[in-house]
Amino acid sequence: MTKTDYDVIVIGGGSTGTAVARDCAMRGLSTLLLERDDIASATVGTCAGMISSGLKYMEEPDIVDMCSAEVVHFNHIARHIIAKDPILTPMLEMSDLSTGGNFAEEYSKRAAERDVPPVLFLTPEDSLEIEPMLNPEIIASMYFEEFFIDPFRLCLLQALDAQRHGADVKTYTEVTDILLEKGAVRGVKVFDRTTGETSEFISSTIVNATGPWAHKIAALAEAPLELRLNKGAHVILDRRVVNVGIVTKAVDGRMIYLFPHENTVLLGTTALDTWEDPDTLTASHDEIEYLIKSMEWVVPSIRDARIIRTMEGVRPLIATWKVPEDDVTRGYEIVDHKTDGVAGLFSFTGGKLVMCRHMAEAVTDLVCEKLGIESECRTDKEPLPGNEDDVDVLALAEEYGISQHTVERMRARRGTETRDILALTRDHPSWKSTICTCEPVIEAEVRYSLRNEFPQTINDLRRRLRVGTGPCQGTFCTYKVAAILAEEKELDSSVANLELLNYLAERWKGKRPSMRGQQLAQEEVVQGLYACVANLDRVVVNYEPGPWEEDA
Amino acid sequence: MSEEEAYEFVKGTLEEEGIVPFHDDELETVKSIENCINCGLCINHCPVVASVGLDRFSGPRSIAVQLTRSPPEYWATADTIYLCTGCGTCREVCPKNVDIPEIVNIVRARIFKTRRDLVPKGLFGVHETLTDYRTAFEPWDDVEEKEASRDMRIERLGLKFVPDRIKDEADVLFYPGCQAEERAQEVREAGKMILEHFGINYTLLEEFNCCGLPARLMGDDETARSLAADLRRKVKALGVSQVVTTCAGCTSSLNDIARRDEWGVPVYHMVEYLVHEVGLDGVRSALKARSDGVLKVTVHDPCHLIRHTSRQTMQDALALLDAVPGVEIVPSGVSDSCCGGGGLVAYHAKDVASAVTQENVGGITHTEAERVVTPCPLCTAQIEASLFRDGSSIEVDDLSVFIAQRLVME
Amino acid sequence: MELETDVLVIGGGMAGLAAACSAADAGASVIVVRKGHGATADSSGAIDIAGYLPGGNTPFQSGREGLRAITGLFPYHPYSVLGQESTETGSQFEKALERVEHSVNMLKKWLSGTPAETIGSLERNISAVTVLGTSKPTSLLQKTMLPPDWDDDSILLFEGFAGNPDFNAVLAAKTFMAERARVGEPPKKIADSELTLSPFGKPYNVSPVEIARHLDHPGGTAFLADSLSKDVERTGATHIALPPILGLKTPAENRRILEDRLDVQVFELLSFPPSVPGLRLLRSLDNTLAGLDVRILEAHEAMNYEQSGNRIVRVQCKTHHRSLDILPDSVILASGKFIGGGITGSENGLSERLFGLPVVSEDWTSTDGIRPQRLTRPISINSRGHALFACGVAVDMHLRPLDGSGNTFAENLFSAGSVLAGYNYPVEKSGLGVALATGVFAGTNAAHALQEE
Known part of the structure; x- marks a missing residue:
């Protein structure tokens, strides 16, 4: 029962x-x-994944203390899904230096507990050595480190x-x-x-x-x-085009960033008060241009980078009114x-x-x-699943005859679970096949997730495995994943094909606002496969548009 | 912390994270891989995939969409990235001309710098020779033995000895390349004979050094750049207006570094030089048949010429062969398939290199050709070895040797 | 370096190769510059002429019917342009039909005896089956891909290969069966199975091209027949659907071996990239061109041009370390759309890459300054399609591109294929058909222009 x-x-x-x-x-x-x-x-699915030391809220020391302590806890309980990003704040004018100073002081006070250096200052020459994409006109840069988690x-x-x-x-x-x-x-x-x-x-x-x-x-x-609902957009680039994160001032003086995340780079974010249904929101052209224009000053070539998609999320801020979003606690x-x-x-x-x-x-x-229960909190002490032990990627790659990079990517998602997933291939060698070529993801992990992590849709699998999040945005894995999903969940073919279209639609939601450059060719490939060849534009008749798909 | 200390600290952190910042001159290549649309056309054409399968070598597309997206993970590509022969077929068929062969070198350079333990052991021999001697092959201990070997080769092939010319105020630098300097000396001799024959005011380097290609291919970027800088200094000091080489690898590599380092001097392969600078008519009148009857010849197109320099170079090579009396060219259908000798793959994964060469051997042995001719001493050696292993009696000639053998002697 | 030629074709996909073939057939000297392979090499093995009207859900019964509807409704469609010289010789439809029919006949001739040998006609659309188990209307198919006839007693087996995730036989079979049941047509019994064929000894990450090459080797197909026999016995299959892997060199022969040994009928499904049929098609066309003494300059990209009066007199091409100037009498622009790179787009709008020609939408309205998003719909896969994929250059009745004022850009510049505006191939299912027909027409026009001089 x-x-x-x-x-x-x-x-x-x-x-x-x-x-x-x-x-x-x-x-x-x-x-x-x-x-x-x-x-x-x-x-949380539309955030940058930064477990911030509190850099944006230096005015609120208690919160900075809390954030800093939480970073230490996360590094203890979830280190397998955490990576450190070195970050540069390039300065173009003397006034940038003075604002940086206050931040440097607050940040550096709590750096030691997080095992990171205090804020450092670098010459323009050294900054350019570290990040050749920077504007050569910079006069100095500030260096610090933050941690990022797979949200x-x-x-x-x-x-x-x-x-x-x-x-x-x-x-x-x-x-x-x-x-x-x-x-x-x-x-x-x-x-x-x-x-x-x-x-x-x-x-x-x-x-x-x-x-x-x-x-x-x-x-x-x-x-x-x-609540004060406030929306923010991110632009996602196809790979790590920068070696380090970049933080800079936007056109309106807010701080924005370019952060390497997994094997992409996130450019974010905007902050606009919103009253829309969060389900219908997509990034707007204005938000995309705001971000690119703002970042262009310090990374001039950013406009030429390949944008694979955008995402838009809504922050549930504490309702404080008549102040700019930045001033809300x-x-x-x-x-x-x-x-x-x-x-x-x-x-x-x-x-x-x-x-x-x-x-x-x-x-x-x-x-x-x-x-009336007395019980102590242990969430900061006990590791999350997968963080129990180190994983020897080279040894596992050798043992299972799977490429090192595939195992390393799996490790970054899974930690010690990697072993359980690879073990499935002993009975099912064909599950070593790569399903998503960009991330990459092998069939064993898709099956494992379907059996153990209660996903219902391909989009749910995307959150668990990163399938379809690479440069091709699911062009070549969606139909393969759909077939595995159909088999594991015993779906009717009509449901499976609908699910396939649903995932293409979900990807399209993020791709469409930023369509330009090679993404146009990528989209022609999508249309070539799923409309031109597979005829899904005619075959699937019961497709229900999502809330963001209402045709104007 | 002072700014200097800060910089050292940050560099240390980046190195711990496996990040080696790109050079300015690498950014264009890095940019080009963004253009991949994952269509996989390259997989259908990659000779390594064809020879060992997609599981062993996940192919050019995986290099573009998977393996090169995150520098901190470059170390994890070591089991794949060294299997690329650098033939350039993928870049040629790619709708977006994604520069896979170059990004492979860039990734290898990062692994060499941060995780040398993961570089295939077989490559360290080349590395040591290059750093010790500035050439890709260990020089002969005994100069007399080297000369004896040269003379034996000259005699066997019916070439004529021409003394080395090292002089100031030459128009042309003749750069034979490491293989011809230390191993296939007949190619160096043939080059000299040809230039001499057409009255070219040329010189050799007083002190030869490698162009740096092998270092670049193994990821030893520092040595590659230092060799390239040496060569640039020497070329500038000589004041020549053209560089001519008989090696396909050197042709593309010299063109790469001449463009990158702004030599301001064009670099040609001998076949281009003969067709466009000497002129086909002049060449034709200088050649004779070597014996009675017709020699059936098939050609092999070196990847470094057709895919890393220009397809036009083999048009020139064919035009030259066509100008040789008594030669009939037999197409093999596989002339442009990789010989497996590239990318230093043969140094650490012989099985892969010889699997790649099989298509070539199969195609060549199916023709009626008695001779394979190719404008590259490295391809010559690779195909010769492969044919020998296959039990074929077809001989392989470097094109410069083939031409020199047929010069009309006064 | 300079090269002279009668006709220079820019682009080596279906449109460019068809143009080159027809110009060479007409006696012109032809050079093709190809910067890389493109959409044709990625294609499925079907050559669509016309499958649907955009937004319509009833497939055309034939290419002929499709041409009639399209030329009747869409004056700016390339098929309509083909029929524009209609005053003396009948209707626009008839003229277009004549031209398309001619191009189909030419293609069949060029591909005759090649691994991409093609069958079908404008008289009846074929319901081709895809690797997803769906069906789509098409006019021409590579011979090994034609679904055989079946009846109520037929048992169709979808056979997959372990470790080749490009094709999932289970879901394809289910999808196909549901579709057959819905329309009430045979076959009524459908099975699926998976066999292991590992050319390199490992039953995972097996690419279709590996299997295809393996089947071309002596004994490769016979081995496949042995492996298949158990599944045929178990399921009682009378027909077998395979993913498109029947060989690069001798697919028809390989199919015959399977059919003889197993006493079943075998066919291949339409492919997704990386595509074996696409490779067969491109190679076969390349060989046909070689037979016509047409030179294809691989890895050469047209970068720039010079104009003298109203003519293109020089096209500058670059390859890795060399450049090459071509001095043509006529030029055919067949550089493709976004995949081929003929059309590019930024947030500031679309442009034609080489000549800077204005890019127009499906009804030939200007797209100047319109960002790509505005040329798309909110729903990704929809039967009306996105205007973005119908954008390209506008042309005169000889397929010569128009400038911003609607005048012919240059009297010796023709164009063909997906660089043209006015057709939405993903939803019309008309891609290679338009490429072929406009290619042949442009090639003929270019050669014809020479004779006029």
């Missing part, structure tokens, strides 16, 4: 929700995590670890109502988007970690909640709706990726207090 009663229900499968579910489960609470889409499918894997690992500690995780399960009884929450009503069925789950405690939808979820309990708040007459409902506003574990600890403390 399906379990319906829980100590706590966490709504939202982003970085915060999964962290909360993990913390609750690790403290022995019976926990249910509900996500209306997939893990990491919204805000998809982080969320998934938190969810899987929650499961491992007894939590139930349900994706594609949308909360349609919050059940109330005598001024307190009693549970939730949900709609299962896969089966189309509705059901109820009971709990006296609900954590609302739904980011930009938090006010809507709160409204289901008639609890007021205000990057801290977080936990709203206990008891004061609104809804006991047992806690909502998050604000927050950053780097704080997600901290936020979870704080809310779980409140939940435990409410439930």
Whole structure:
């Protein structure tokens, strides 16, 4: 029989929700995590993955302290999905130097605990040696280091670890109502988007970690909640065109960046207040040009780089009005709706990726207090799955006869799980075949993910494996993945072909706003394969456009 | 921390992360690989894929879309990146002309610098010879033995000895290349004979050094650049207005560095020089048949000429052969397929190199040709060895030797 | 260096090669410069003439029907341009049909006896089957790819190869079966299986071209027949669908060996890149050109040109370390679209790369300054297609590109293939057909222009 009663229900499968579910489960609470889409499918899925030491909030020393400490925790629990980026801030004018000075001081105070150097200053010549793409006109540059995490894997690992500690995780399960009884929450009503069925789950405690939808979820309990929604766009380049991250001032004086991430580079980000449905948002031409124009001053050739796609996400800022977005605190708040007459409902506003574990600890403390449970938080001590041990890539490549680079990429996603995945090829040698040629991903990992990580769609597999995130943006792996998905999940061919088109549509959402250069040729190949040859433009008749696809 | 200390610290961090910043002169190549659309046409044409399969060598497209996207991971490509023979077929068929052969060298240079332990052991011999002697082959211990070997070759091939010319105020620098300097000396002698015959005011280098190609191919960028700089200094000091070489590898490599380092002096292969500078009519009247009857000849196109210099060079080679009396050219259908000798693959993965050469051997032995002629001493040696292994009695001649043998002697 | 020629063809895909063949057939000396292979080499093995109207969901029964509809509805379509000289000799449709028919006949002749030998006609579209198990209407197919006749008793087996993820027999079979059931046509029994054929001893990362080369080796196909026999026995298959791997040199012979040994009918599915049929097609056309003494200059890219009066008199080409000037009497621009690189685009709009010709949309309206996104629809794969892929150069009735004022750009410059505006090949299913027909017409026009001098 399906379990319906829980100590706590966490709504939202982003970085915060999964962290909360993990913390609750690790403290022995019976926990249910509900996500209306997939893990990491919204805000966190469109971020740069920086677990920031707090460089943007130097005005808020407490938050900087917290961020810095959290970086240390992440490096302890998730080092297998973390990489360090050296970063340069090139200065073109003397005024850049003075603003840099304040930052340098604050940053350097906490550098030692993160095992990074204090801010360093480099001559223009040395800066150009390190990064030949820089504008030769620079007068100096500032150097510092930040850590970056795979945000998809982080969320998934938190969810899987929650499961491992007894939590139930349900994706594609949308909360349609919050059940109330005598001024307190009693549970939730949900709609299962896969089966189309509705059901109820009971709990006296609900954590609302739904980011930009938090006010809507709160409204289901008639609890007021205000957010300042703020959207940000990223432009993604096909490879690491720079050796180091670059931070610089944008056209309007905000700070923007160019960060190597996995084997791409992210150019971001914009900050615009928004009232749109987050599901319909795509990057606008203005945002793309704002980013390119701003970065061009310090990296003149950036306009010629290959843009493979864009992404747009929404920040759920704490509602502070009549100040620029930059001046809104990057801290977080936990709203206990008891004061609104809804006991047992806690909502998050604000927050950053780097704080997600901290936020979870704080809310779980409140939940435990409410439930009268005494239990210590261990989320900063116990490693996330895959981080238990070092992985010898060369030895595994040799043992399984798989290319070193393939194993290294798998290691960067999987850590010690790499061994379990490769072991599958003992019984199924053909699963050593490369499915996504860009990242790359072999068939064994696709099968492993389908069997162990509850993906429903190719897009879910993309979050778990990075299939389709390379230069060709799924041109050559989508149909291969669709076939594996169909086999593992025993899908009808019509469903499988729809799923194929859904993923092409999802990729197109990000590619379309920035179409130029060789991406036009890449798109001609996509059309050549799926329309011209496979005739899917005619064969698939029941395609439902996504919210962003409404033809004007 | 002072700015100097800061720079040293940052360099150290980058090195730990496996990042070796690109040189300015590498950025164009790095840029070109962005153009890959992953269509995989190159896989259908790559001779290494054809010979050992896609699993052993994941092919040019994987180099563009997978292996070269993230410098910190270049070390992990070591099991693949050294298997490329650098033939350039992929770049030629690619709709976007993605510069795979060059990016391969750039990646190898990074591995050489940061993870020398992953460079195939077989390449260190070349590395030592180059750093010790500034040539790709160890020089002879005994100069007299070297001369004896030369004389034996001259005599066997029916060439004439011409004393070395090393002089000031020459118009042309004749650059035979390492293979002809130290091994295939007959090619060097043939080159001299030809230039002498047509009254060219040429000189050899007083002190020969390698153009740096082998160093570049193994990733020893520092040695490659230092050799190129030496050569530039020597060429500038001589004040010649043209450089002529008999080696295909040297032709493309010298053109590469002359362009990069702004020599301001054109570099030609001997076949180009004969056709365009001496003139085909002049060449034709200087040649005679070597014996009665017709010699059936098939050609091999060196990759370094057709794909790294210009396809036109083999038109010139064919025009020259056509000008030789008593020669009939028999097409093999495989003349432009890689001989397997490139990219230093044969130094560490002999099985791959000899698998690549099979298509060539098969094509050649299926013709009625009695002789293979190719304008490159390296290809000559590689194909000779492959044919011998295959039990074929077809002989292989370097084109310069073939021409020199047929010069009308006064 | 300089080379003189009657006709210079820029581009070595279907359009350029067809132009070169027809110009050479007409007696002209021809040089083709090719900077690389392109969309033709990536093509599936089908040569589409006309499959659908953009947005329409009913396939044309024949190329002829498609030509009639297209020439009737779209005056700026290259097929309509082919029919423009219609005043004396009948309707625009008839003239276009005559020209397309002629080009199809020429192509069949050129490919006759080659590994890419092609069958089909303008009289009946074929329902070709793809590696995804879907079907699409096409007019011409490589001979080994023609689906055989089947009836209610037929059992069709989709056979895959272990470790070759380019083709998944299970899903292809399911998709094909669902489609057959929907239209109520045979075959009614469909099976799938996978066999192991590892040319290099490992049953993973096997590329289609490896299998194709293996089948060309002596004994290769016989071995495949042995491996297949178990599956044929088990499933009772009467027909076998294979991914397109039946050999680069002797696909027809290899198919015959399989059919004889297994007593079944065998055919290949339409390919995705990297494409064995695309390679067969390009190689076969290259060989045909060699037979016509046409020189293809590989890896040569046309970089610049000189004009004298109203004529192109010089085209400067570069290759790796050398350059070459070609002095042509006529020039044919067949440089392709985005894959071939004939048309490029930035955030500031589209442009034709070599001559800087204005790029127009499907109805020949200017695209000047329009960024590419605006030429696309929100839905990626849709039956109306994206205007972006119908953009190209506008031409006069002789296929000579027009300048910004609508005048002929140069009297000796012709164009063909996907550099032309006015057709949306991914959704029309008309790509190689337009390339072929405009190629032949441009080649003929270029050769004809010489005789007029």
